[in-house]
Amino acid sequence: MATDKQTLRIGLIGFGCVGQGLYDILQQRPETGFEVARIAVKNPTKPRSLPLSQFDFHADDLLHDPSLDVLVEVIDDAAEAFRLVSEALRQGRRVVTANKAMLARHLPELVQLQRQAGGTLLYEAAVCGSIPIIRTLDAYFGAEPLRSVTGILNGSSNYVLTRMGEEGSDYAPALAEAQAKGFAETDPTLDMGAFDPRSKAVILAAHAYGTFLQPEEVLNLGIEQINAVDIAFAATLGRKIKVVAGLQRLPDGRVTALVTPLFVAPESPLYSVDHEFNGVLIEADFAGEQFLQGRGAGGHPTGSAVLADLAAIRQGYSYHYPKLTTSSPTYATDLELEIYLRTDEDRLIDALDFTEISEEADEDGYVVGYVALSNLLRVKELIQKFGAFVVRTGAVRPLTATTSALELEESL
């Protein structure tokens, strides 16, 4: 095994925004002691910033090259990333990945593979770019119970919301800017539909609570349908709309996870997290509140997180998943959430079956009230289909006895 003094040979799989960011950092700072020895990419005809001779076109060749000390997987394709990373771990290798969709889907198997074959998988770059949130949860807060972990985990949607909310931009040009700056996923629906922060919330739940979730279990509502009425409504409350992932321990010890637009008050540290920045508020039983903020997207910030993982690997660090025990909390969805729903579709309001309505403005086309989380999960596609927009107020309560889970009619 390489010592502190040796240069580690990196096999880099993928040369997109993150791969190039890492490469550039290591070129600028050779004293970090990491050498990109081989780079594998899929497409031999795509124009690259380096000569073609520097690339391999078969990632498997890197997997089977024993001269490489660490593999860094930063490709887009989650299925292929899982094949490569799981094979590397089966060989007991040391791997760094930034692939949040792959991790969210396969974390239990990847943890097991590390335990079976003695390999190491680190993935700080997968959540909140440059913010060291996974190591903070896994190592520092490994022993302390957490009340909640609440964060803005997606830079692109936060960028669009900032440009629209405070800077008067329209949705489409703001999204185009986020794409041009390299913040957005290849398929920006993952950002704007809150699928990307949902993957990140699933990863955080494993470290914060020892609870493995399947992505589909977690409510994710995005901002594709946001319009000026919603932003004006938030302004009347003196709040900003942010896409916030909330992991919370309930009084009965179970945990819940939600990834939705939220009205954020100026008192919250998340209120001032703008543009591509991410922020995470940890509420720990004994430490109290801690807030981490930093760049959540972009080649250099994300490459910086990969660099931090490489340095940690050199020191023999691995995640311990300290909260992953036989008594890890179970996942709760039997809750009601207070939401603002902007729609002119009575069928949607009926389908959501509000248990309590506190405000209804027909002329502006919105309703504020409580709905069962199970109903929101069930009608998620309808919200999208009807061009409606949902923002949580932040209030959550146990399911009332009167709430019934509606079966949707075929016509909806």
Ligand code: HSE
């Ligand atoms: N598309 C992601 C974002 C990149 O906007 O946050 C960083 O994970």
